[in-house]
Amino acid sequence: MKIAILGGTGKEGQGLALRWAQGGTEVLIGSRERSKAERIASELNARLGSTSAPALRGFDNREAAAQAEIVVSTLPHQGHRQILESLRQELAGKILMVATVVWPPGSTDRPSAAEEVRDVLGEDVRVVAAFQTVSALTLQAIDREMEEDVLVCGDDAEACQQAVDSMRPAGLRGVKSGKLKHARIVEAITALMLQINKRYGVKSAGIHITGLS
Amino acid sequence: MKIAILGGTGKEGQGLALRWAQGGTEVLIGSRERSKAERIASELNARLGSTSAPALRGFDNREAAAQAEIVVSTLPHQGHRQILESLRQELAGKILMVATVVWPPGSTDRPSAAEEVRDVLGEDVRVVAAFQTVSALTLQAIDREMEEDVLVCGDDAEACQQAVDSMRPAGLRGVKSGKLKHARIVEAITALMLQINKRYGVKSAGIHITGLS
Numbered sequence: 153m154k155i156a157i158l159g160g161t162g163k164e165g166q167g168l169a170l171r172w173a174q175g176g177t178e179v180l181i182g183s184r185e186r187s188k189a190e191r192i193a194s195e196l197n198a199r200l201g202s203t204s205a206p207a208l209r210g211f212d213n214r215e216a217a218a219q220a221e222i223v224v225s226t227l228p229h230q231g232h233r234q235i236l237e238s239l240r241q242e243l244a245g246k247i248l249m250v251a252t253v254v255w256p257p258g259s260t261d262r263p264s265a266a267e268e269v270r271d272v273l274g275e276d277v278r279v280v281a282a283f284q285t286v287s288a289l290t291l292q293a294i295d296r297e298m299e300e301d302v303l304v305c306g307d308d309a310e311a312c313q314q315a316v317d318s319m320r321p322a323g324l325r326g327v328k329s330g331k332l333k334h335a336r337i338v339e340a341i342t343a344l345m346l347q348i349n350k351r352y353g354v355k356s357a358g359i360h361i362t363g364l365s
Numbered sequence: 366m367k368i369a370i371l372g373g374t375g376k377e378g379q380g381l382a383l384r385w386a387q388g389g390t391e392v393l394i395g396s397r398e399r400s401k402a403e404r405i406a407s408e409l410n411a412r413l414g415s416t417s418a419p420a421l422r423g424f425d426n427r428e429a430a431a432q433a434e435i436v437v438s439t440l441p442h443q444g445h446r447q448i449l450e451s452l453r454q455e456l457a458g459k460i461l462m463v464a465t466v467v468w469p470p471g472s473t474d475r476p477s478a479a480e481e482v483r484d485v486l487g488e489d490v491r492v493v494a495a496f497q498t499v500s501a502l503t504l505q506a507i508d509r510e511m512e513e514d515v516l517v518c519g520d521d522a523e524a525c526q527q528a529v530d531s532m533r534p535a536g537l538r539g540v541k542s543g544k545l546k547h548a549r550i551v552e553a554i555t556a557l558m559l560q561i562n563k564r565y566g567v568k569s570a571g572i573h574i575t576g577l578s
Contacts, residue, residue, distance in 0.1 A: 258473065258547075258550065259473050259474070260471065260472050260473045260474065260553055261472070261473065261474040287576065290575075290576060299575040299576075300575045300576065303557070327561060328560075328561070328564040328565070329557050329560055329561050329564075330556075330557055330560030330561075330564075331560075334471075334556070334557055334560055337471065337550075337553045337554065337556060337557050338557070340473055340550045340553055341550065341554065343543075343547070343550060344516070344543060344547055344550050344551070347541075347542055347543030347544075347547055348540060348541070348542050348543075348574060348577075351541040351542075351543075352541070352577050352578075354576055354577060354578075356576040357574055357575065357576045357577060358574070358575040358576050359572055359573075359574065359575070360572075360573040360574075360575050361570055361571070361572065361573075362503075362512040362513040362570065362571040362572070362573050363500065363503060363512075363513065363567055363569040363570045363571050364561075364565050364567060364570060365567075
């Protein structure tokens with residue numbers, strides 16, 4: 153399985169790239185500038201050492217999306233729709249996990265970033281919301297197992313299951329948490345996480361779902 | 366410490382009563398009908414057996430609120446404001462933890478039940494939101510330790526801390542999660558828990574916060 157991470161040079165994207173690569177998944181980091189993606193890929197490869205079988209590679213967003221079977225967008229909210237719309241052909245038929253959060257978070261009174269993407273791309277792309285509440289710092293701490301879960305929302309139940317399955321090699325537990333519209337609540341949770349971080353003087357509060365088995 | 370649980374004959378109230386009583390806290394169950402509260406108290410005492418030092422007792426809501434140092438409201442949303450307003454004198458100066466959720470949950474676009482109570486009672490009562498996401502079933506399973514946390518929101522930081530402290534004997538970890546307005550997000554999370562329960566065929570998904578220490 154090849155996974156592309158669009159906007160993958162940011163903190164969240166780098167964290168996801170590290171986790172997947174550590175688990176043996178082939179990761180394609182996408183960026184607006186290919187040279188930046190190549191530089192970050194080489195930095196991350198250095199952090200992973202020689203143990204990771206397939207090395208991370210850097211591309212521009214279009215090349216990364218075209219080559220991958222599953223695509224993750226960690227693009228910032230500003231401009232994410234335009235970029236993804238321009239990749240409609242490369243994304244067609246694929247699962248697109250949207251990690252983007254509409255800023256500032258805390259309201260369910262507007263579409264989530266994942267719904268925005270669905271509204272732009274329509275039926276062509278299998279849009280799923282994921283990773284909104286997951287701390288980039290925790291992802292990047294690859295010497296520690298992930299305690300926090302990934303809340304996964306989407307209207308396509310099969311795509312949600314495939315998204316959950318795709319996270320396993322990365323040591324991430326995905327939890328199916330509702331339809332795509334429920335991503336509004338997941339985005340709002342990030343505002344709660346910021347409040348918790350502030351009150352406890354930490355930087356990476358996360359969510360683990362209890363009672364599933 | 367004496368804790369009153371208003372509307373304490375419901376599932377959530379009974380679960381909280383059991384947990385606190387098990388931990389040695391004196392619990393006063395309040396209900397509209399005193400006889401019902403007495404009946405439930407005696408049922409719960411039977412479940413707890415002879416180990417719990419101070420037995421649970423049943424009262425009407427007013428008597429329970431008057432005698433307690435800390436009050437929890439698990440009243441249903443319908444009518445909760447009127448009942449609490451009628452107890453203004455009994456509640457004055459006390460911490461009131463509001464567990465009520467505005468139905469149906471899922472929107473941050475309206476005041477939370479805790480904010481409604483604050484708006485009615487004003488500065489007289491130290492309103493804190495708590496227990497919204499906590500499963501009644503999990504609370505009632507007193508042979509098992511609580512894995513899930515209690516998200517606590519409020520504008521009075523000292524009251525939030527006291528609320529958190531008061532939960533410890535019950536084996537509950539409170540997590541300070543923001544101002545009272547953030548209870549809107551906590552209420553919305555209950556909608557997410559329902560989605561998760563449905564998808565996993567369980568009845569008591571809950572939230573544990575990771576990364577606090």
